[in-house]
Amino acid sequence: MERVDRPKVEEIKRIEIGFRTIYPGPPARYRPILEESLMLTGDENIVDCWAIVQYRIKDASAYLFNVKDVEQTLKDACEVALRQVVGNHTIDDVMIAARFKVEEETRQVLQRIMDGYESGVLITAVKLQEVQPPEQVRDAFDNVVRAKEDKDKIINQAKGYYEDVIPKARGKAERLIAEAEAYREQRIKRAEGDAGKFLLVLREYRKAKSLTEKRLYLETMEQILPGIQKYIVGTEKSGLLNILQMKQNLTTLPKAVKGEEK
Structure with a gap:
């Protein structure tokens, strides 16, 4: 008798890089795989990177006959692709600033590798899970971030x-x-x-x-005379001495005038 393998071409499969799921939960429990997760960034920082690769079969014949162990090959290729992309970015890019860009670049590099093997695999997504500094330096890194x-x-x-x-x-x-x-x-x-x-x-x-x-004299007098007290003395000679009661009004004169009188 002959065996017929019918791969599920529509099924989305996944592999885990940097960790393994021990219990799906809830709450889920994971086991870190440091030899897979520790990577060097472009600015020479070490990051602990967990990722999930989602893929499906696009060519059943190639998937079954061209590669002996597709899952292991895919895992190894994903490590290579992820390390390459992470090495081209700074730690800030990988952790926050360009996270989606890192995911897409990794997917593209991984797809080219698997196409080179004629594996019949289509990479649908690469998702970064946890990206953080190693536990030994995490506190120092958090201080730098703050x-x-x-x-x-x-x-x-x-x-x-x-x-x-x-x-x-x-x-x-x-x-x-x-x-x-x-x-x-x-x-x-x-x-x-x-x-x-x-x-x-x-x-x-x-x-x-x-x-x-x-005219100028009259205009000037017209301006200043209304504001002062006036005494009018006749010019005709009468033989009498004109006595003006000015003392009683000195209190209303400016101080400078009083001083001049003394």
């Missing part, structure tokens, strides 16, 4: 302060400049107006000096 987070926080706070203060300072400076320009224009116009008035008076003065002097 320090970086604090640094980023301080930088963001400084940027926020800068974005808050600088626009206000610029706005205040622009307002002061605008006010100074307005004051400058006002003074210029006032000076031009005063100069124009002076030139006008000068022209009139040159035309009629005595008349202009008298």
Whole structure:
């Protein structure tokens, strides 16, 4: 009798890299495989990397006859692909920043390797599970991560302060400049107006000096006389001595005037 192998081509299979599932749970329990999981990053840091590879059969004939042990071959090839990709990235990329990129690059490298073996396998996904520093240096690494987070926080706070203060300072400076320009224009116009008035008076003065002097005198008196106390003394000679009661009003005079009287 002959045996007929009918592989399940639609079934999604999986292999584990860096760990093995002891009990699916819940809660699940795992056993680490350090010889598979410890890898060197591009910035020369060691990471403990667990991954799951999902695949299915795309060519049953090639799957059955071209490779003796497909699962072991796939596991070994995945280690090679994952180490290669991790070695091209920094630890921050592998752990956080470019995690999805690392997964996709690993899938592509692994697919090329398995196609080279004509294994009949299609890699559907590579999923990183745990990526962290080795347990021996984990505390030190966590301290470094926290320090970086604090640094980023301080930088963001400084940027926020800068974005808050600088626009206000610029706005205040622009307002002061605008006010100074307005004051400058006002003074210029006032000076031009005063100069124009002076030139006008000068022209009139040159035309009629005595008349202009008298008009200016009268205009000046008109401005200052309403604010002071006035005494009117006749000019006719009567033979009498004019006595003005000015002492009683000295208290209302400015201090400088009182001093002059003494």
